[in-house]
Amino acid sequence: MSQRIKSVAQINFKGKRALIRVDFNVPLDENLQVSDDTRISAAMPTIQKILQDGGSVILMSHLGRPKDGPTDKYSLRHVISNLEKLVGTKVKFATDCIGEDAKSLAAGLQPGEVLLLENLRFYKEEEKGDEAFAEKLSKLGDIYVNDAFGTAHRAHASTAVIAKYFDTKATGYLMLSELENADKVLEHPERPYTAIMGGAKISDKILIIERLLDKVDNLIIGGGMSYTFSKAQGGTIGDSLCEADKLDYVLELMAKAKEKGVNLILPLDTVISTKFANDAEQGLAKAGQIPDGWMGLDIGPETRKLFADVVKASKTILWNGPMGVFEMSSFVHGTIAVAEAIAEATEKGAFSLIGGGDSAAAVNKFGFGEKVSYVSTGGGALLEHMEGKVLPGVAALAE
Numbered sequence: 001m002s003q004r005i006k007s008v009a010q011i012n013f014k015g016k017r018a019l020i021r022v023d024f025n026v027p028l029d030e031n032l033q034v035s036d037d038t039r040i041s042a043a044m045p046t047i048q049k050i051l052q053d054g055g056s057v058i059l060m061s062h063l064g065r066p067k068d069g070p071t072d073k074y075s076l077r078h079v080i081s082n083l084e085k086l087v088g089t090k091v092k093f094a095t096d097c098i099g100e101d102a103k104s105l106a107a108g109l110q111p112g113e114v115l116l117l118e119n120l121r122f123y124k125e126e127e128k129g130d131e132a133f134a135e136k137l138s139k140l141g142d143i144y145v146n147d148a149f150g151t152a153h154r155a156h157a158s159t160a161v162i163a164k165y166f167d168t169k170a171t172g173y174l175m176l177s178e179l180e181n182a183d184k185v186l187e188h189p190e191r192p193y194t195a196i197m198g199g200a201k202i203s204d205k206i207l208i209i210e211r212l213l214d215k216v217d218n219l220i221i222g223g224g225m226s227y228t229f230s231k232a233q234g235g236t237i238g239d240s241l242c243e244a245d246k247l248d249y250v251l252e253l254m255a256k257a258k259e260k261g262v263n264l265i266l267p268l269d270t271v272i273s274t275k276f277a278n279d280a281e282q283g284l285a286k287a288g289q290i291p292d293g294w295m296g297l298d299i300g301p302e303t304r305k306l307f308a309d310v311v312k313a314s315k316t317i318l319w320n321g322p323m324g325v326f327e328m329s330s331f332v333h334g335t336i337a338v339a340e341a342i343a344e345a346t347e348k349g350a351f352s353l354i355g356g357g358d359s360a361a362a363v364n365k366f367g368f369g370e371k372v373s374y375v376s377t378g379g380g381a382l383l384e385h386m387e388g389k390v391l392p393g394v395a396a397l398a399e
């Protein structure tokens with residue numbers, strides 16, 4: 001990372017109010033309770049450092065994608081109790097992020113206190129990157145910290161615009177650790193380097209796949225996106241996911257992989273079902289031989305072994321996208337097999353980085369969170385960083 005970007009570690013926050021952009025965009029259940037607080041706990045090192053220095057903390061975030069201004073469903077008050085438990089202190093809450101409530105609570109904040117602002121996206125100015133809105137927000141704190149890695153790919157008011165109104169600005173510990181872990185894979189990966197791509201759509205991941213072809217030794221393709229490869233090679237895929245407009249593209253990709261000496265590894269077999277459901281009739285088919293009326297929803301046992309063997313022999317592993325519809329118990333086995341192989345490789349000394357909302361959820365759900373080297377809190381942000389794009393939320397911190 002650029003030398004010109006400060007980290008919170010280099011700043012003494014004594015007597016200062018730190019305005020921290022965090023990514024508390026966490027999933028809520030039907031009772032509006034936080035169902036996974038990973039992103040909140042990931043912000044704790046930064047918050048604790050500032051409080052321990054004798055500073056105070058003002059937290060700002062978005063939650064979801066509200067379109068019509070303030071809506072209870074998207075209120076950040078739903079995260080207060082989780083936040084209080086994690087910080088170990090009472091948290092003040094401003095019912096607006098730039099209104100009188102926010103201003104007076106921020107002005108009266110004492111060292112050791114924490115204030116949470118209401119959802120930034122209740123103002124359309126946030127996503128528009130509005131300067132006046134950013135300037136109003138900036139008045140709440142003395143020092144700006146960005147620890148919202150998951151939102152660093154958005155050029156919004158609180159991520160990209162606000163920084164210029166501060167003399168002192170810095171990355172938080174989470175942002176730093178995300179960038180450092182991504183760089184281990186990006187900069188000097190130990191070989192063999194294997195990337196495993198899965199999930200639903202190729203079109204979401206074209207840029208990263210292209211870039212990976214210049215970097216990896218092995219590129220494993222599983223999940224819903226693999227059926228487009230089968231079809232492009234003349235196979236039959238029944239009702240499996242397919243991006244018809246990407247058939248030529250995947251053939252080009254296969255040719256490119258060959259040209260660059262990348263081992264492109266595709267499924268050999270697939271678990272099939274008559275419906276997109278857990279309890280429909282199920283079977284197994286060879287890749288590219290899925291009968292009409294059936295769809296592929298997970299990789300099959302031969303593929304699990306093939307993928308696991310490649311992963312276990314790797315020294316650097318990047319994984320994005322589940323191998324099947326892991327949300328349904330009948331189709332979890334491919335994703336679990338890959339997670340297991342990654343855990344085993346990691347235990348033997350490989351470096352493994354897992355990114356993507358669903359991939360991270362799968363790794364945690366199946367109990368592998370502690371057995372891999374790093375699970376990113378970013379989905380789109382990690383992918384964009386790996387694609388080589390400059391993240392606006394990071395670039396804005398340059399002095």
Ligand SMILES: Nc1ncnc2c1ncn2[C@@H]1O[C@H](COP(=O)(O)OP(=O)(O)O)[C@@H](O)[C@H]1O
Pocket residue numbers: 198199200201204223224225241296297298320321322323324325326327355356357358359360379
């Ligand atoms: N064979 C398949 N058919 C349909 N959907 C699939 C298949 N394999 C994986 N998926 C779906 O892909 C989704 C995850 O894809 P994606 O959003 O790209 O992952 P991530 O969030 O990790 O980047 C999951 O909801 C999963 O059910």
Ligand SMILES: O=C(OP(=O)(O)O)[C@H](O)COP(=O)(O)O
Pocket residue numbers: 023025064065150151154356357377378379380381
């Ligand atoms: O959850 C997020 O991104 P992700 O779904 O890519 O992990 C971030 O909070 C960004 O949210 P956004 O995609 O609504 O801008």
